[in-house]
């Protein structure tokens with residue numbers, strides 16, 4: 001079984017604050033809610049509805065994902081901790097009003113220690129159903145005060161991170177005249193292409209979905225299309241932007257990579273620990289994924305105070321400064337940016353979390 005409590009020995013990394021197993025036999029609900037940290041505020045993270053092969057697999061996923069959310073929310077400058085939930089089942093078969101509402105009642109029992117949102121297998125309409133039983137729901141439909149499609153600020157944030165990387169490498173925060181490869185032109189990727197073209201970058205794309213490619217080509221016939229990820233990685237690029245699935249940076253792609261910068265929206269781009277070091281050894285500047293793709297969580301988190309797009313966009317603009325700060329820290333401390341990002345997140349959780357000790 002995954003280790004929920006961590007080691008009892010002093011000095012080892014603190015682990016999850018709370019992990020809740022939820023079951024409602026009548027509706028078939030089986031869910032796990034994991035709260036990694038509430039040091040900065042209530043935990044926030046989406047609900048993944050997925051046909052896990054076993055409870056153990058679901059638990060491992062929710063523990064990893066909730067920890068990741070704590071780091072992402074910390075560096076997004078939010079007053080929110082990190083949590084995540086998984087519902088075990090096939091959303092196409094098992095999702096029902098009763099199941100979602102039963103889940104909502106469990107979210108409500110946590111009394112605001114966990115806010116939920118959309119993730120793989122759940123949509124804004126599902127959040128509206130869950131919200132009939134719980135006050136602690138974001139990612140809702142626009143009709144219910146929700147923020148709408150989070151890929152808008154995700155793409156904007158990735159572009160801010162890329163500008164910071166360009167400044168670090170080439171001295172100016174612009175992609176003008178640079179050749180940028182966008183792998184995956186779905187919801188986020190196609191919006192990123194818009195920002196890049198507006199900034200004067202030369203864009204190369206690839207996608208397994210022909211319709212997604214055509215959507216970009218219709219608006220931008222000048223954009224070059226390469227057959228697949230392998231061709232993209234091996235082509236002459238200045239920047240590589242993984243915006244499809246995780247694991248794009250692996251033992252095959254990193255040695256072949258021609259780009260000087262990697263900065264994209266996909267979650268979990270590093271296939272395994274140590275890849276961040278391989279990138280640094282090849283002098284490739286890697287903008288940590290969870291930092292540059294935090295525009296989406298910034299967008300949905302804004303719903304908690306009543307959604308205001310301009311306020312959320314202003315916060316997402318700060319991804320530029322945060323990414324820059326991470327590169328500076330990485331250089332000062334002689335570590336890859338992925339390590340510097342984790343350190344900065346841990347520092348904020350501990351410095352700000354400590355203030356909770358001052359009774360008000």
Ligand SMILES: NC(=O)c1ccc[n+]([C@@H]2O[C@H](COP(=O)([O-])OP(=O)(O)OC[C@H]3O[C@@H](n4cnc5c(N)ncnc54)[C@H](O)[C@@H]3O)[C@@H](O)[C@H]2O)c1
Pocket residue numbers: 149150151152154183184185186187188189206207208209212228229243244245246265266267293294296297
């Ligand atoms: N949408 C958000 O707000 C958000 C926020 C944070 C992170 N992300 C991450 O960003 C990535 C993209 O998200 P999205 O919302 O645009 O998803 P999406 O499903 O709309 O787009 C992904 C695109 O990648 C393509 N693709 C899949 N496999 C591919 C492959 N092997 N080679 C090339 N293209 C491939 C798909 O056809 C699709 O067009 C995901 O990893 C997601 O987890 C998204």
